[in-house]
Amino acid sequence: MKRLDEQVAIVTGASRGIGRAVAKELADYGAAVVVNYFQSQEPAEALVTEITGGGGKAIAVRANVGEPDDAKALAQRALDEFGRIDILVNNAGVNRDRSLRRMSTEEWQEVINTDLNSAFYCTSAVLPNMVERKYGRIINMSSIIGQMGNIGQANYAAAKAGLIALSKSAAQELARYNITVNAMCPGFIETDMVIALSDEVKEALISRIPLGRFGRPDEVAAFIRFLVTEGDWITGQQLNPNGGMYM
Numbered sequence: 531m532k533r534l535d536e537q538v539a540i541v542t543g544a545s546r547g548i549g550r551a552v553a554k555e556l557a558d559y560g561a562a563v564v565v566n567y568f569q570s571q572e573p574a575e576a577l578v579t580e581i582t583g584g585g586g587k588a589i590a591v592r593a594n595v596g597e598p599d600d601a602k603a604l605a606q607r608a609l610d611e612f613g614r615i616d617i618l619v620n621n622a623g624v625n626r627d628r629s630l631r632r633m634s635t636e637e638w639q640e641v642i643n644t645d646l647n648s649a650f651y652c653t654s655a656v657l658p659n660m661v662e663r664k665y666g667r668i669i670n671m672s673s674i675i676g677q678m679g680n681i682g683q684a685n686y687a688a689a690k691a692g693l694i695a696l697s698k699s700a701a702q703e704l705a706r707y708n709i710t711v712n713a714m715c716p717g718f719i720e721t722d723m724v725i726a727l728s729d730e731v732k733e734a735l736i737s738r739i740p741l742g743r744f745g746r747p748d749e750v751a752a753f754i755r756f757l758v759t760e761g762d763w764i765t766g767q768q769l770n771p772n773g774g775m776y777m
């Protein structure tokens with residue numbers, strides 16, 4: 531397996547859950563990692579301490595990636611600190627679940643902004659450096675919900691489907707610069723987002739997963755590490771770590 535020594539990765543929403551596991555995995559493979567967080571400063575700094583304590587390179591950077599200026603500042607901080615950007619994982623996301631009939635405009639806009647617009651803002655911010663160096667690996671964290679839809683998640687499903695379409699268009703535009711763009715579409719993964727569900731809902735979900743369990747953040751992280759170490763000829767794809775729930 532190739533290593534990521536000398537490479538620099540930005541992982542948005544890396545203070546918790548899947549993003550945290552991705553940041554740790556990329557750091558374990560030698561990348562210098564920018565651990566982006568928004569509210570969870572302590573967990574983000576604890577992750578940086580863990581990485582640097584093990585001999586790796588990492589910094590924590592606060593940015594609301596739903597704000598274009600914050601996204602630009604995040605990329606600039608990565609460049610100031612490490613001099614280049616090779617990998618961008620657009621992972622930050624929220625959900626504000628509500629039936630369409632009850633969903634407020636704010637709930638719609640917050641999810642579209644945090645889950646979809648942020649990927650455009652961060653991608654735009656890192657592209658000049660990637661294009662100039664003719665190298666980039668961009669992974670957009672979509673979801674099985676962007677492929678299947680779900681009751682009570684119209685905002686989230688629309689944002690995640692938008693990330694798939696963004697990935698395909700970006701893949702076509704950017705291939706000439708050796709920049710690949712893929713959409714990761716996990717099924718249900720054991721993080722705060724899923725732990726918050728009731729036992730009843732969890733049991734009903736597991737009954738629909740052929741492999742009979744939720745996934746783990748480290749399983750998604752390993753898939754992303756594979757993409758950035760071995761995936762030179764993979765672009766514009768939807769990648770489906772989902773236990774077989776959607777085929």
Ligand code: NAP
Nearest residue numbers: 543545546547548567568569570595622623673718719721
């Ligand atoms: P999580 O545990 O709730 O963590 C969400 C992360 O996003 C946190 O680090 C949070 O940072 C960050 N974040 C939220 N708003 C942000 C903003 N405006 N700017 C910067 N960071 C922000 O979620 P997760 O389950 O790990 O999910 C991570 C991604 O995978 C999301 O995009 C989610 O939609 C997707 N996904 C999750 C599942 C699943 O089953 N868990 C399945 C498919 C896809 P702070 O805490 O610092 O604010």
